[in-house]
Each structure stands twice: as structure tokens, then as C-alpha cells.
Amino acid sequence: MWSKCRWSTVMFSFLHRRSSVMSQTPPIVSVLPTRGLVDEKFKVLVENLPPGRPVTVRSLHHSDNGHYWEAFGFYTSDHRGTVNVSKDQSVGGTYTGKEPMGLLWSMCPVPGSHKGLRLRKLNMCSPMLVNISVHSGHEGFRDGAPLASVLVERWYMAPGVKRIDVQEKGLLGTLFLPPGPGPFPGILDLWGGGGGLVEYRSALLASHGFATMSLDYLSCGQPVFTYVETAFNFIKDHPQVIADRVGVVGLCLGSLPALYLAADSTVVKVVKQITSPLLLVSGCDDQNWPSFETAEDINQTMRAAGNDHLLSRLDYPDSGHLIEPPFSPHFRASTFVTTNKRKAMILWGGKTKPHSDAQEDSWRKILSFLQQHLCCSLNAKL
Amino acid sequence: AEQCCVSLSVNPSRGLMDEKFIILVQKALPGFQLTIHASYHCEDGNSWEAFAHYTADAGGTVNVSQDTSLGGTYSGVEAMGLLWSLRPVPGSKPGLRLRKKNVQTPMEVTISVYQGHQTEGFVDQVPLASVLVERWYMAPGVCRIPITEEGLTATLFVPAGNGPFPGLLDLWGGGGPLVEYRAALLASHGIASLALNYLTPKTTMETGKMVDNQYFEKAYKFLQQHPQICDSRIAMLGLSLGSAFTLKMAVYSQVMKLRCVVCIGGSHVQPVDGSVEQVLGYMEKNSEKTRFTENNEMIWRDLLLPIPTDPSFKVDVGRLKCPLMLVVSEDDQNWPAPESAKDMKEMMERAGNSHLLTVLSYPNAGHLIEPPYTPHVRISMFRTVVMALWGGQMVEHSRAQEDAWKKILIFLRENLYDSTKPGATTLSHL
Numbered sequence: 002m003w004s005k006c007r008w009s010t011v012m013f014s015f016l017h018r019r020s021s022v023m024s025q026t027p028p029i030v031s032v033l034p035t036r037g038l039v040d041e042k043f044k045v046l047v048e049n050l051p052p053g054r055p056v057t058v059r060s061l062h063h064s065d066n067g068h069y070w071e072a073f074g075f076y077t078s079d080h081r082g083t084v085n086v087s088k089d090q091s092v093g094g095t096y097t098g099k100e101p102m103g104l105l106w107s108m109c110p111v112p113g114s115h116k117g118l119r120l121r122k123l124n125m126c127s128p129m130l131v132n133i134s135v136h137s138g139h140e141g142f143r144d145g146a147p148l149a150s151v152l153v154e155r156w157y158m159a160p161g162v163k164r165i166d167v168q169e170k171g172l173l174g175t176l177f178l179p180p181g182p183g184p185f186p187g188i189l190d191l192w193g194g195g196g197g198l199v200e201y202r203s204a205l206l207a208s209h210g211f212a213t214m215s216l217d218y219l220s221c222g223q224p225v226f227t228y229v230e231t232a233f234n235f236i237k238d239h240p241q242v243i244a245d246r247v248g249v250v251g252l253c254l255g256s257l258p259a260l261y262l263a264a265d266s267t268v269v270k271v272v273k274q275i276t277s278p279l280l281l282v283s284g285c286d287d288q289n290w291p292s293f294e295t296a297e298d299i300n301q302t303m304r305a306a307g308n309d310h311l312l313s314r315l316d317y318p319d320s321g322h323l324i325e326p327p328f329s330p331h332f333r334a335s336t337f338v339t340t341n342k343r344k345a346m347i348l349w350g351g352k353t354k355p356h357s358d359a360q361e362d363s364w365r366k367i368l369s370f371l372q373q374h375l376c377c378s379l380n381a382k383l
Numbered sequence: 384a385e386q387c388c389v390s391l392s393v394n395p396s397r398g399l400m401d402e403k404f405i406i407l408v409q410k411a412l413p414g415f416q417l418t419i420h421a422s423y424h425c426e427d428g429n430s431w432e433a434f435a436h437y438t439a440d441a442g443g444t445v446n447v448s449q450d451t452s453l454g455g456t457y458s459g460v461e462a463m464g465l466l467w468s469l470r471p472v473p474g475s476k477p478g479l480r481l482r483k484k485n486v487q488t489p490m491e492v493t494i495s496v497y498q499g500h501q502t503e504g505f506v507d508q509v510p511l512a513s514v515l516v517e518r519w520y521m522a523p524g525v526c527r528i529p530i531t532e533e534g535l536t537a538t539l540f541v542p543a544g545n546g547p548f549p550g551l552l553d554l555w556g557g558g559g560p561l562v563e564y565r566a567a568l569l570a571s572h573g574i575a576s577l578a579l580n581y582l583t584p585k586t587t588m589e590t591g592k593m594v595d596n597q598y599f600e601k602a603y604k605f606l607q608q609h610p611q612i613c614d615s616r617i618a619m620l621g622l623s624l625g626s627a628f629t630l631k632m633a634v635y636s637q638v639m640k641l642r643c644v645v646c647i648g649g650s651h652v653q654p655v656d657g658s659v660e661q662v663l664g665y666m667e668k669n670s671e672k673t674r675f676t677e678n679n680e681m682i683w684r685d686l687l688l689p690i691p692t693d694p695s696f697k698v699d700v701g702r703l704k705c706p707l708m709l710v711v712s713e714d715d716q717n718w719p720a721p722e723s724a725k726d727m728k729e730m731m732e733r734a735g736n737s738h739l740l741t742v743l744s745y746p747n748a749g750h751l752i753e754p755p756y757t758p759h760v761r762i763s764m765f766r767t768v769v770m771a772l773w774g775g776q777m778v779e780h781s782r783a784q785e786d787a788w789k790k791i792l793i794f795l796r797e798n799l800y801d802s803t804k805p806g807a808t809t810l811s812h813l
Contacts, residue, residue: 027800029573035522036397049800130523150544152524159396160491161515181513210390376388376410
């Protein structure tokens with residue numbers, strides 16, 4: 002159980018005495034919702050400022066692995082003394098323009114941090130805590146204490162979602178079940194070459210009604226395609242999963258087993274054997290995989306084979322490799338530990354604003370695609 | 384067998400107790416009849432439920448905020464009806480009241496969709512879909528601090544952030560142990576609030592002696608001296624018996640300089656020089672004026688009536704120097720709040736300070752005006768001994784709670800944050 006009180010003390014090491022500060026009207030910052038899912042938008046409102054006052058609205062997050070991330074936008078209060086981040090223009094900072102969610106997706110490590118950091122939540126059962134504060138002025142905003150602040154929780158798991166460790170049939174995975182009686186459509190969630198068991202996308206998909214399993218398929222020591230098939234069957238056979246409504250989501254290296262399963266696993270990597278609907282999401286500035294070129298190639302192969310009616314594509318100019326759930330920060334490069342345990346800086350590509358727009362757009366379309374193909378059509382019995 | 388993939392969502396899935404949510408059912412067949420059901424298991428082991436009947440539109444959707452409930456525990460278009468119309472499940476003890484004791488955990492409500500228009504037997508059926516919704520009294524970052532200094536028994540709730548914040552002294556009524564949820568919710572709205580136990584504090588439990596009026600002043604001084612609270616921006620809020628002491632201190636205390644005062648379901652009638660014990664004794668003396676309903680529920684509104692003309696038995700609100708908001712329920716069967724409010728208004732008009740007075744008056748609302756969306760109870764057990772009649776009708780009472788809370792927050796915000804701008808500061812999410 003994270004300690005909210007401890008957070009307040011750690012983050013703000015000086016308490017203002019009452020009197021002179023409060024003789025002016027203190028501003029009020031509010032965020033709605035204060036507890037949301039990570040893919041939900043929020044509204045940030047600052048009120049009770051003097052009119053026409055330059056202020057900075059800033060977000061601050063202390064990650065699970067101990068780093069600080071921040072984003073900020075420069076605003077000027079209107080004639081009522083209000084700044085509404087959803088409606089007003091930021092004129093500088095880590096994002097500009099009218100950006101309701103800029104305080105999240107434009108986050109970057111605070112000055113003085115290591116290079117090449119990546120923000121990933123490890124513990125699904127606790128929320129990401131983000132402190133949203135308002136400061137006087139623009140360029141020198143760090144010099145003074147915040148005028149007001151509020152704490153926001155961002156969750157990967159909706160209430161009632163269950164997290165279950167899977168360690169049978171030689172599998173190493175985590176299953177997330179939505180709340181309710183089920184049964185649910187199922188998803189096998191495959192991450193990339195970074196290895197380990199990455200749970201956050203599965204947790205989020207379960208929050209959207211899909212029984213989803215993350216799988217660590219790199220450290221299992223077995224042939225990947227057989228292992229992935231076992232995992233797929235495990236989901237299919239689960240009592241709370243609808244057996245004929247199971248899909249696969251793959252990112253980066255994980256796309257290969259995903260494509261293999263889409264081809265009914267009969268032949269390795271033969272795209273013209275694909276018999277299931279397929280959605281390819283590519284960042285056109287992907288510096289890690291030639292994902293755009295691969296998508297073009299798959300498209301041509303499927304057209305020639307006559308199964309391209311199954312294919313949908315989302316291509317995003319100026320987006321990089323790591324197209325993640327929305328509002329999470331973009332990293333153009335980050336450190337990566339290779340299979341022989343060496344540290345390297347990997348270039349993922351992409352520019353922050355187009356990449357963030359791609360994350361938001363693609364997630365909505367991915368959910369829609371999954372719902373369209375995995376959720377039942379109207380039941381004639383009713 | 385094919386399952387129906389009706390989808391159910393509630394947004395936000397984690398909200399504050401006074402936030403509205405949107406319940407959406409999708410992917411049903413057009414014209415499909417369904418029941419939306421809410422279920423809540425209290426900390427004390429009792430179960431509450433509410434339900435409503437809907438028909439999916441041509442797109443297979445039901446939107447509770449926009450569509451009409453055709454029946455159930457509420458009808459009509461009611462976004463929050465599934466919460467405020469919660470009632471104990473059949474077979475429950477009579478006289479239950481839904482009050483959260485532990486404010487550090489959320490109220491967890493299960494919202495489900497059932498096929499057809501049903502009125503009972505929900506527990507024996509499998510719903511088509513079901514989600515869990517969390518309702519919180521404490522916003523993230525709000526700190527709960529038990530206070531035992533200076534002989535006080537209280538709980539302080541401090542908003543997230545540095546502060547300094549305005550402060551508030553929160554007094555409940557005579558109904559039982561210290562209740563924290565309103566103070567917690569006020570802190571979630573930026574006001575550092577102290578829920579004060581003045582009837583059963585540690586000193587009283589140990590010595591048998593009730594607190595004196597200095598006890599309230601100690602609580603005020605505690606707030607004043609707190610490093611995260613602004614000493615010149617402190618308010619007081621009382622409900623029921625708590626209003627009596629709120630009014631007394633607001634008018635007569637030399638120590639307390641309140642920024643504003645809110646009294647819910649209360650009266651100014653009391654021996655003005657009296658301590659807590661004497662005020663209670665005054666009511667006890669009049670207890671033969673208690674009336675009973677046909678079910679033997681106690682009506683206490685007559686104990687303080689008629690409003691005395693003797694000035695030593697009513698707080699002289701003509702001397703009040705700060706804004707006062709009175710929240711009055713016209714069907715209050717427990718305290719003579721409407722009559723008292725009328726008398727207070729006349730006193731203030733005669734004294735020339737009635738510009739400080741705001742009266743919110745709600746037809747068909749009962750005594751217990753609480754933060755919104757929690758169920759109305761017309762009667763309940765009082766101190767586990769007797770059944771009290773509070774009054775009010777469910778729909779009007781629930782509307783009164785919602786409206787009063789909004790206006791109380793605006794009133795507190797205007798007076799504590801000192802918005803001198805034209806028009807009230809909008810609380811855009813309320």
C-alpha cells in the first residue's frame with residue numbers, strides 16, 4: 002500500500018507558514034478524474050488566479066525504478082483567473098498548443114537524470130501517481146514553491162480486474178481477468194525483444210473486457226512458436242474464455258509469433274496462409290524494425306494470395322517503434338540490455354507529438370478492432 | 384452455448400462520493416429489456432441493492448444518464464439513481480443506515496446487467512455483465528491524521544499539496560461515534576477539515592464528564608496553529624445537534640473568529656450560557672413532547688418548540704459577524720429546522736445583519752442531509768436503542784442532498800478562498 006502522506010512529505014520538503022502567502026487568494030488546481038485508467042483523458046483546471054497571470058502547470062512522477070519524470074506547459078490565466086488545460090494554449094514547455102493530455106505524454110526525465118531512461122510501470126496493482134502543480138511564471142518556474150498542487154492516480158487495472166500468475170504447462174505468464182461472470186473474449190499479449198514479463202498492456206486490455214495473458218516467451222528455453230501455441234491453447238481452454246474468440250497482440254519481436262498463430266500455425270511465417278483478420282500498426286520513423294517496409298511487403302504478399310481483405314493497416318508518419326498505450330511518454334532512444342548482457346542505446350525513432358498522437362489514435366483503433374472481431378455479434382437467441 | 388456479449392461500463396470506475404458517473408450498456412439487441420442492478424456490502428455486514436428497468440434503443444444501447452427507467456427502486460431519467468435509491472435487501476434488520484466508517488478504503492459497488500425486467504432474486508442469477516465501481520471519500524494525496532493533543536478526540540483531513548489551506552471544524556449530531564466521511568470529502572475539495580468528537584471523546588469516556596465550551600475553542604486553536612492551515616480562514620459546519628454548538632460558538636466565542644458558518648438541520652434554541660451537558664439536559668427536560676408514529680418511531684421535532692421569546696434560550700444570531708448558511712428540510716421530523724430558520728431570519732432582519740444569511744429550504748427532504756448519492760433513510764435506529772423518524776421522501780431528499788452539497792461547497796469556496804470576482808467560482812465538475 003503506497004503511502005499518500007509520505008508522498009506529500011517527500012515531494013514537498015518545505016511547508017509554508019500561514020500568513021503572508023494566504024493573504025492573497027490561493028489558487029486551486031483540480032483534476033477530473035483524480036483516479037483514472039491510463040488511457041482515459043483528464044481535465045486539469047486552475048482557478049482563483051489573478052487575471053492575466055503567467056503560470057506553469059507541471060506534472061511530476063516518481064517511477065517504480067526511482068527516477069523523476071516531468072512535463073510542463075506555460076499558460077496565462079484568463080479574465081476570470083482560470084487556466085483550463087483542455088481548452089487553453091500552452092505557449093512553451095514540454096508541449097505547446099491545446100493539449101489536454103500533454104502533461105502526460107510529453108513527460109521526460111527531470112534535468113540531471115541518466116540518459117536513455119524509459120518509463121514503464123512494473124507493479125500493476127498500484128497506480129501511477131502523478132503530482133500536478135501550478136507555479137508562478139514561465140521560465141523560472143522552478144525557483145518558487147508550487148502555488149497549489151493535486152495528486153492524480155493513473156491505473157492500468159480497473160476495479161475488479163483479477164491478476165493471476167500462470168505457471169502451468171511450463172508456461173510463465175500473467176493472466177488478467179475482467180470483472181464479471183464471463184466468459185470473456187481472450188487475448189495473448191506478446192511483447193518484444195526486451196524480454197521479461199511485461200504486464201501493463203494486458204492489464205489495460207482486461208480493463209476493457211478481454212481476458213488477457215502476458216507471456217515471457219524469451220526466457221522459457223523452448224522453441225518460441227511451440228511455446229506460444231501452448232499459451233494460446235491455455236487461454237482458449239480457460240473456463241472464463243470464449244474458445245472461439247481469442248486474438249493475439251504482438252509488439253516488435255512479438256509480431257512474429259503473432260503472425261505465425263494467425264496463419265493457423267501450420268507453416269512458419271507464410272503470410273499468405275493467414276486466415277484471421279490482421280491489423281498491422283507501423284511507425285514510419287521506426288528506427289528499430291523496418292515495420293513500414295514489412296507492412297508493405299505483407300500487404301503485397303496477401304494481395305497476391307487473395308487474402309488481403311483480412312488486412313487492416315495503420316501507418317503513422319513521424320512515429321517511432323514503441324507504439325504503446327496512449328499518454329505514455331515518447332522516447333526517441335533508450336538504453337537496452339542485449340542478449341549478451343551488454344548495454345546499448347537503441348534508437349526507436351519518432352517525434353514526440355506525432356508519436357503521441359499515433360499512440361492515442363492506434364489504441365482506440367486497436368480496441369475497436371479487437372471488439373469487432375472478438376466480441377460476439379448480437380445473440381439471436383435473445 | 385453462445386453468450387450474449389452485452390457490454391457494461393461505468394465512468395469513472397473510481398470516483399469521489401460526490402462525483403457523477405455514466406453507466407452505459409451497449410451491444411444489446413434493439414428493444415432488449417434489461418435490469419441494471421447495484422449491489423453494496425457494508426462494513427457492518429448488511430447488503431444494500433437498487434435496480435432499474437430499461438429498454439435498449441435502436442442502437443442496442445442504454446445510457447442511464449439519458450434514458451428513462453421504467454421502474455425499479457427509481458424511475459425516470461436519473462444518472463445517480465442506482466446509488467441514492469439503494470435500500471437494504473429483503474430480510475434485513477429494520478432501521479439500517481448506510482454510513483462508511485473506514486474512509487481510507489472506497490465504497491465498492493457492483494453494477495450488473497440482468498436480462499428482462501426483474502425485481503427480485505438477483506443473487507440467484509448470473510448477470511449478463513458486471514463491473515466494480517469504487518466510490519471514495521478521500522481524493523489521492525489527502526492525509527488522515529487522528530488527533531489526541533490538548534485533550535481533543537478528533538480526526539484531521541489535510542488536502543494534497545503544501546497548503547496552506549483554509550480550515551474547517553466539522554460537528555456531527557447526537558447519533559453515535561465520530562463520523563469522518565464529510566470531513567474527508569471536504570479535504571478532497573481543498574479544505575483541511577477536523578471531524579471533532581464532542582460527545583464521546585476520550586476525556587468523557589474516562590471521567591464521565593462532558594466537555595465544556597472551551598473544548599470547541601481548543602479545536603479551533605488547533606486548526607489555527609497548524610502549519611498547513613491558514614489561521615484567518617477557518618469555517619465551522621454543524622449538522623443537527625452540532626448546529627447548536629456551531630451557532631453558539633460562532634456568536635459568543637471570543638476566541639473563534641470564523642470566516643463563515645454552515646448549519647444543517649439545526650436550531651439556535653438552547654440555554655445560551657449552557658455547556659454541552661446543559662444543552663442536552665434542556666432537551667431531556669422537554670422529552671415528554673416526543674411524539675410517536677403508528678410504528679412507534681420517535682418524533683423529536685417538538686422538543687424545542689415553540690421557539691422561545693426569552694433571549695436566554697436562543698443564540699442571538701443578530702450578533703453574528705460572518706456569513707451563515709442554513710440548510711433546512713421542510714419535512715424534518717427530528718429538529719424544528721424550518722421554524723428555527725424563520726426565527727433566525729427575523730432576528731437578523733431586526734438586527735440589520737440579514738445580508739449575511741442564506742437559507743436553503745427543501746420541500747419533502749428529511750433531517751439527515753448528507754453528502755450526495757448516499758441513500759435516504761426515513762427512519763433508522765438512533766444509538767442502537769430507539770427508532771427515530773427523520774422524515775423526507777426519497778427522490779426529493781436525494782435532490783436536496785445533491786443541491787445542498789453543491790451550494791455548501793460554493794459557499795465555503797467563496798468565503799474561504801475569498802473570490803471577489805463577480806459570480807460564484809464555478810466548481811465545473813459538480
